[in-house]
Amino acid sequence: MFSDDMRLIAREMVAPGKGILAADESTGTMEKRLHAVGLDSTEEVRRQYRELIVSTPELGKSISSVILFDETVRQDSSSGVPLRKVAEDNGVLPGIKVDKGAKPLAGSDGEKITEGLDGLRDRLSEYVELGMNFTKWRAVLDIAADRPSDYAIHANAHALGRYAALSQEAGLVPMVEPEVLMDGDHSLEAAEEATVRTLREVFDELAKQRVELESMVLKPNMVVAGKDHPQQPSSADVAEATVRALKRTVPPAVPGIAFLSGGQSDEEATVNLNAINQLGPLPWQVTFSFGRGLLAPALQEWVGRSEKFDGAQRVLAHRAKLNGAAREGKYESVLEHA
Numbered sequence: 001m002f003s004d005d006m007r008l009i010a011r012e013m014v015a016p017g018k019g020i021l022a023a024d025e026s027t028g029t030m031e032k033r034l035h036a037v038g039l040d041s042t043e044e045v046r047r048q049y050r051e052l053i054v055s056t057p058e059l060g061k062s063i064s065s066v067i068l069f070d071e072t073v074r075q076d077s078s079s080g081v082p083l084r085k086v087a088e089d090n091g092v093l094p095g096i097k098v099d100k101g102a103k104p105l106a107g108s109d110g111e112k113i114t115e116g117l118d119g120l121r122d123r124l125s126e127y128v129e130l131g132m133n134f135t136k137w138r139a140v141l142d143i144a145a146d147r148p149s150d151y152a153i154h155a156n157a158h159a160l161g162r163y164a165a166l167s168q169e170a171g172l173v174p175m176v177e178p179e180v181l182m183d184g185d186h187s188l189e190a191a192e193e194a195t196v197r198t199l200r201e202v203f204d205e206l207a208k209q210r211v212e213l214e215s216m217v218l219k220p221n222m223v224v225a226g227k228d229h230p231q232q233p234s235s236a237d238v239a240e241a242t243v244r245a246l247k248r249t250v251p252p253a254v255p256g257i258a259f260l261s262g263g264q265s266d267e268e269a270t271v272n273l274n275a276i277n278q279l280g281p282l283p284w285q286v287t288f289s290f291g292r293g294l295l296a297p298a299l300q301e302w303v304g305r306s307e308k309f310d311g312a313q314r315v316l317a318h319r320a321k322l323n324g325a326a327r328e329g330k331y332e333s334v335l336e337h338a
Contacts, residue, residue: 003171006215007255009133010173012093013217014256014285017324018064020175020217022260022291023053024097024136025069033292039304047075047083052302053295054083056313060091062324067095067136067175067289073127084131095134095175096127098163102140111152114139117162124170134173136219137163141178143186143194143226153201161205168215175258175289177219178202182263184226188233192223192241199249213253219289220246221262222272239275243282256285261293266319267336269293270326277329287327294319 013020025033030049031041039045050072053059066087073096075083084094100116114137124135139156141148156178164174180194199220206213223241225233233241246257259276261269273288280286288294297319302312318338325331 003215006168006171006173006212009093010215010217010255011285013065013134013173014258014287015064016285017328018062019288019290019320019323019327020219020258021053021059021063021066021092021294021320022289023050023069023072023295024067025291026101027069027071030069033296033299037299037303043071045304046071048078048304049299049302050075050083051077051086052298052309052312053316054087054090054092056090056316058317059320062317062320063092065093065095065134067097069097073130073132088131093133094131095136095173096132097138098123098127098135098167099137102138105152105155108149108152111142111147111149112140113152113155114159117159117166120163120166121170124166124172128170128172132172134175134217135163135167136175136177138177138179138219140181141194141198142181143184143190148180148194148198150197153198157198157201157205160202161209161211164206164211164216165209168212173215173217174211175217175219176202176206177260179260179262180221182221182224182227185228185230186226187229188223188225188237188241191225192245195221195223195245196248199245203249203251213251214255216254218250218254218257219260220257222259222264222269222276224262224264224272227263235271235275238272239279242272242276243279247283250284252283254284256287258287258289261288261290264293266293266297267333270323270331271333273323274326274329274331277327280329288323290323294323
């Protein structure tokens with residue numbers, strides 16, 4: 001079942017100096033982001049925005065791969081080229097988000113379970129035909145009194161394991177994304193404890209379901225305090241807590257860890273990634289898989305205006321380059337305005 005191709009793709013996704021671009025917002029999430037800059041979320045506007053992303057000149061210098069949404073995989077550029085092919089021609093591997101979103105977990109007090117396993121094997125076969133190289137599945141867990149519960153952690157870890165096994169069966173590299181949310185007023189210590197509990201259960205399920213670790217990429221949260229916590233930790237504190245949690249839970253066979261930005265500001269996520277990489281050498285390649293942390297500045301620059309298209313692409317390329325530097329521990333704030 002396992003192939004050298006999957007191992008190679010996993011390593012390419014976390015190649016030195018590069019990260020993964022998360023452009024897989026659902027239609028509902030994309031609507032919110034477009035409305036925030038005064039745009040209607042029509043299929044054509046979404047297509048233009050996705051074309052802006054995947055056609056950004058020299059994007060492949062800092063971005064190894066891009067996670068797409070199902071709609072995007074089926075859209076063409078203004079010149080009639082499939083957007084997935086535009087990405088490939090730009091040196092960026094296309095992949096696909098395959099989960100169906102977080103829904104209420106039965107029997108819990110408001111916790112969530114990610115759905116989408118029904119029919120997944122057939123959908124994966126189609127995505128192979130459409131030229132995808134990897135997949136992504138996101139689970140969400142929040143921190144509060146008695147949360148995340150052992151029940152919610154187990155249910156989501158089990159689903160991640162089933163998804164990952166099905167992806168590898170289809171020859172696709174799974175990006176396993178267990179996100180402990182930064183919503184709330186919890187401390188850095190509480191975030192570290194919840195992250196460790198979650199990752200331990202995730203890797204236990206991956207082992208039980210015979211997932212080959214060399215052919216996957218982990219996409220976890222950084223360990224940060226809740227955004228409403230009165231005392232926000234320094235980047236050094238975030239880095240130490242994050243690396244400590246990962247070393248306690250993630251086997252070195254995993255080729256790479258690609259952090260989500262998880263609601264951090266653009267610069268904050270970059271600074272924290274840089275601090276983490278300055279604690280090396282680490283057992284894995286440690287990079288980024290940012291969505292809003294990479295794309296928000298470009299969207300704000302573009303706002304649907306054709307004359308702003310090239311400028312927005314330059315903004316995206318610059319943000320990607322900054323995170324490429326942070327991925328090597330070589331980011332400096334002066335680069336923000338270079």
